[in-house]
Amino acid sequence: MPSVEDTKKIHFYFLKKCNSLKNRTILKAFLLKLLKKEGVKFKSLNYIFCSDAYLLDINKRFLNHDYYTDILTFVFSKANDPVDGEIYISLDRVKENSKTYKSSFTYELHRVVFHGVLHLSGYSDNGHKNAAIMRNMEEKYLSLYNHVSRET
Numbered sequence: 001m002p003s004v005e006d007t008k009k010i011h012f013y014f015l016k017k018c019n020s021l022k023n024r025t026i027l028k029a030f031l032l033k034l035l036k037k038e039g040v041k042f043k044s045l046n047y048i049f050c051s052d053a054y055l056l057d058i059n060k061r062f063l064n065h066d067y068y069t070d071i072l073t074f075v076f077s078k079a080n081d082p083v084d085g086e087i088y089i090s091l092d093r094v095k096e097n098s099k100t101y102k103s104s105f106t107y108e109l110h111r112v113v114f115h116g117v118l119h120l121s122g123y124s125d126n127g128h129k130n131a132a133i134m135r136n137m138e139e140k141y142l143s144l145y146n147h148v149s150r151e152t
Helices: 024-037 052-063 091-100 105-120 127-151
Strands: 010-014 042-050 071-075 083-090
Touching: 010 024, 024 042, 024 105, 024 127, 042 105, 052 071, 052 083, 052 091, 071 105, 083 091, 083 105, 091 105, 105 127
Parallel strands: 010 042, 042 083
Antiparallel strands: 071 083
């Protein structure tokens, strides 16, 4: 079980209201287990939940991409150093994804939360093969998390 001190190294910031992330302490502990299972040394992680407009601005300014996305992941640590990162999630895109994929908003939100950590763990979603691997890993961790979160 991750220590309380370690869970304090994961922060959730809400620039847009969201009532769907219940049991945040359990989620943080699970994220730490995921990172450990993937062999990732960990320093700190910030999740910033925002709007489409906010994330589009970041996408344009830092990546020169002029399109909406559900998530952007930034790593600030150097190779082989413990991971220090930020994950920006558009709650507007998550809502659209839930409609598109006919799933609940909470399910999609957790999927994207895990997606970002998988990027920090070295997974890519560029190309069909990598995207399929990423989707399988998301499903694996969603299933494990749903099992863990029901037990508590």
